[in-house]
Every structure is written in C-alpha cells, then in structure tokens.
Amino acid sequence: MQELDQTSLRKMKNELSFVALDLDGTLLNPERQVSAANKQAVLNCLNAGLEVFIVTGRPYQFAKLIRDDLAPEVGIISFVGTHIDFGRKEQTSRAYPFEARDVRQVLDLAKDVDIEIYLKTLDTVYSYNAPSAVGNYPEDIMRSVKVSHLQDLPCEKILKIIFYPKKEGSVENFYQVALEELTAFTVTDGGLGGLEILPEGRDKGNAILEVLSTLGLTPEQAIAFGDADNDRAMLATVAYGVAMGNAFPKLKEEARYHTKSNAEDGVAYFLNRILKEG
Numbered sequence: 001m002q003e004l005d006q007t008s009l010r011k012m013k014n015e016l017s018f019v020a021l022d023l024d025g026t027l028l029n030p031e032r033q034v035s036a037a038n039k040q041a042v043l044n045c046l047n048a049g050l051e052v053f054i055v056t057g058r059p060y061q062f063a064k065l066i067r068d069d070l071a072p073e074v075g076i077i078s079f080v081g082t083h084i085d086f087g088r089k090e091q092t093s094r095a096y097p098f099e100a101r102d103v104r105q106v107l108d109l110a111k112d113v114d115i116e117i118y119l120k121t122l123d124t125v126y127s128y129n130a131p132s133a134v135g136n137y138p139e140d141i142m143r144s145v146k147v148s149h150l151q152d153l154p155c156e157k158i159l160k161i162i163f164y165p166k167k168e169g170s171v172e173n174f175y176q177v178a179l180e181e182l183t184a185f186t187v188t189d190g191g192l193g194g195l196e197i198l199p200e201g202r203d204k205g206n207a208i209l210e211v212l213s214t215l216g217l218t219p220e221q222a223i224a225f226g227d228a229d230n231d232r233a234m235l236a237t238v239a240y241g242v243a244m245g246n247a248f249p250k251l252k253e254e255a256r257y258h259t260k261s262n263a264e265d266g267v268a269y270f271l272n273r274i275l276k277e278g
Contacts, residue, residue: 004257004273012240012274018215018222019045020077020208020234021267023056023066024191025227026244030263034069041268042070044275051215053077053087055204057160057196057230060085060122061141080188080198080230081207082159083122086214094210095122098199100155102185106197109181111150113174116164121157128153134192135162161197162190189229196230205233223274225259225267227251242270 021027021042029035034042045052053075054063060078067074067087075087085093098106103119110117118135119126124143125136128150136144147153163178175195179187186203190196204226212222222238224231227247235241235255243255244266252258260266 004270009274012223015221015239016050016223016274017217018051018053018212018238019271020053020055020204020222020224020238022204022224022226022228022231022234023054023058023063025246025262026225026231027054027066027267028262029265034066035265035268037265037268039070041265041271041275042074045271046071046073048275051075051217053208053211055208055224055226055234056080057190057228059120059125059137059142062137065141075211077204077207077211079120079159080186080196081202081204082198084207084211086211095157095159096199096202097121097156098158098161102199103153103155103158103161106161106182106185107150107153109178110163110174114166115174116166117150117153118162118164119153119158120160120162121154122159126153129166130164131166132164134164135194163195163197164190165193191228203233204230205237208234208237225270227262 027034027038042052054066055077056063057080058078060076060083063076063078067076072088076085082096116130117128124145126145128147178195184200186198188196219237220239223240224234224238225242226235227244229248232251241255242257242259243252244259245261259270
C-alpha cells in the first residue's frame with residue numbers, strides 16, 4: 001500500500017480524468033443506499049470534468065436506478081463487464097453475451113449437482129433449482145422466470161451465470177471442479193457463497209480498458225474503488241486502485257491505496273481529498 005501524502009494527492013488531481021465505482025460495499029452503504037456525502041462527491045467529480053462510471057456485478061437495470069439518482073452523465077459497466085452503457089454523453093451501449101455453446105458447457109458441468117442456478121440476460125433472470133431466489137430481483141427491475149428442467153434454461157443472450165450452494169458447505173468439491181474445468185471463462189466469487197461465471201476475457205478491468213480507449217483516456221488517468229473479489233481486475237488495471245476499509249483481505253493486500261469503509265463514506269473521503277488538493 002502506498003502512502004497518501006500531499007504530493008500523491010496533488011499528482012492524482014493533476015492526472016485523473018476517470019473515476020470507476022463499484023456499488024455494493026463501495027458506493028452503497030450497508031443499507032444499500034448512496035449517502036448524501038457519496039452523491040455529492042460524484043457530482044463534484046462531474047463538475048470538475050471527470051468521467052464517472054458505475055462498475056458493478058449487478059444487472060444494468062439495478063445500476064440504472066442508482067444512476068438515475070446521481071446524474072445522467074454517469075456511465076455504467078454492469079454484469080461484471082458484459083454490458084457497457086456510456087451514459088448521456090455517448091448515447092450508446094454494448095453487450096457481450098456468452099456463445100450458446102459456452103452456456104451449454106457450463107450447465108453441463110452442473111447437471112448432477114444440487115445447486116441453485118441463475119442465468120441473466122439484460123432484463124430477465126432465469127432460475128433452476130433455486131428455492132431461495134437469492135439471485136432474483138423485484139419484478140420492476142428484472143423479470144424472473146423459473147424453469148423445471150435444466151435443459152429448459154435458455155442459452156442465448158446470457159450475460160452472466162451464477163451458481164449458489166443450496167446449503168452451506170454442500171458444494172465445495174463442485175466449485176473446485178468448476179475452477180479447474182472452466183479455464184476458458186472468467187470465474188469469480190459472487191458473494192454469499194456464489195460462483196460468478198462470465199465469458200472469457202470479460203471482467204471489470206477489461207471493460208474499463210475498453211471504455212478508457214473509447215473515451216481517449218489511459219489507465220494512468222483512472223482511479224477505481226472496490227471491495228470484493230470481482231473488483232481485483234479493476235483495481236489492478238488502473239493507476240490508482242483503492243480498496244475500501246471493508247474490503248476482502250486479499251483485495252486489501254493487493255490494492256495500491258486504502259480508504260475508509262462504505263459505512264464511513266470511504267469513496268467521498270478519498271475523492272474529496274483529491275479534489276480539494278491544490
């Protein structure tokens with residue numbers, strides 16, 4: 001971890017053009033709301049001419065609700081990098097779904113395992129063997145479709161696949177097999193004991209690189225905030241990767257910088273120190 005002294009802050013202020021913000025555990029507080037302090041920090045960044053992107057594993061429709069409460073200029077990288085919305089400035093979006101054959105490969109690996117399965121398109125969650133409904137959303141955010149047979153799950157337009165154990169400690173062997181077998185995919189910790197699977201090469205870091213290139217920026221001009229396993233690529237990609245005070249221990253070990261927890265408005269604390277410098 002590097003020290004955040006006045007020289008570092010001044011350098012950041014002079015170089016920064018892009019801010020990437022994870023949602024859960026980062027921009028959102030423990031009540032899953034954007035605090036007044038964090039909202040004002042985002043607006044301050046926009047007023048200073050910085051590009052601001054929400055970068056989340058959450059579905060686009062969920063992230064859009066957060067954006068609607070912030071500002072239309074905010075861009076969105078959702079589904080851990082398989083969907084990109086450039087916000088009002090660009091009026092464009094891009095999606096990177098699985099190939100159908102790849103979905104079938106992933107599902108075939110899980111066919112004999114007592115596990116909850118969720119497949120997510122842009123606006124729909126398809127679930128199988130999922131009594132907890134942990135991967136679902138309210139219907140006004142994401143439509144939910146339950147299927148009775150594994151083969152009835154769709155293979156088209158899928159942006160993310162999540163496996164959750166039905167009981168704690170019930171599927172460790174399967175998870176290990178999945179990590180070993182699904183080498184042509186991006187596999188991360190989905191939280192709540194879940195395993196998050198994405199198309200090969202899609203993660204928050206690569207999505208940010210694509211956005212930066214489109215905007216004519218470089219990683220040296222970017223800062224990112226995160227707290228979880230799927231934030232590791234993002235924090236490693238940019239020049240200024242910041243781990244929240246409540247971040248996973250591994251992320252804290254790897255991050256260049258630390259800030260306060262999401263309960264303490266850690267995003268606002270760090271950004272305000274940069275913006276006030278000089």
